[in-house]
Amino acid sequence: MTVIVYTCDVKLCSVSLKVPADFNGFQNLKWICLAGTNITDDDLQLLVSSCCVLELLGIASCRMLTRVQLSHPSNPLKHLHVHDCRLLQAMELNFGLVELEYSGPSILLSPPGTLLLKxxxxxxxxxxxSLEYIFTKLDNNVPRLEMLTLHCTESKRASLPGKLHKFSYLKHLRLELTFLGAPRSKSDILDFACL
Incomplete structure (x- = not known):
């Protein structure tokens, strides 16, 4: 079966997607969004690595995904949006990625090296x-980060590691914190000065 895509973007919603072994990719596809799509970790990796000019990948409510692995060195992917994939446990990201939008449980970002994420x-x-997440899950993986928006629900004051990474390029920081189970007086705005 040969599929020719003449448009530069595709949105697939509520489908089951099994990528054939001889899949040659969509040669002109720059943008794809998978919403409520049944796709496995391996099929997603095959799909993305077979799209030569893919710049934006959106993934939402894909209930079968446990790992997003986008670390192929020649992958031109620049923007990744991942929302509400409840079984997701880790993301191995592409070195050239510049934008990441993510909503879900706290997971480890495990790039093959440092990311260019801005x-x-x-x-x-x-x-x-939030501070614990920033310094334990992000840490040295995103040294060029310029803009960070973080929405967290906190129940206790963070315990920070002894040596903290410096975010030298950070220009914009937006923290939206919801405090549950602990009085606000136990948190101190000066905790965030280390950023």
Whole structure:
């Protein structure tokens, strides 16, 4: 079966997607969004690595995904949006990625090296102290980060590691914190001065 795509973007919603082994990719596809799509980790990796000019990948409510692995060195992917993939446990990201939007449980970003990410928007739907997330899950993976938006629900004051990474390029920081189970007086705005 040969599929020819003449447009530069595709949105697939509520379908089951099994990528054939001889899939040659969509040669002109720059943007794809998978919403409510049944796709496995391996099929997603095959799909993305077979799209030569893909710049934006959107993934929402894909219930079968446990790992997003986009670390193919020649992949031109620049923008990744991942929302509400409840089984997702880790993301291995592409070196050239410049923007990440993510909402879901706190997970580890495990790039093959440092990322060029400049813009990151994270909404965590589990209890996780924001500073702890920034310094333990992001750490040295995003040294060129310029914009960070982080939505967290906090139940306790963060315990920070002894040596903190410096975000030298950070220009814009937006923290939206919801405090549950602990009085606000236990948190101190000066905790965030280390950023």
């Amino acid at each position: 813009n990151m928007c994270i909404e965590l739907n589990d209890m996780c102290p």
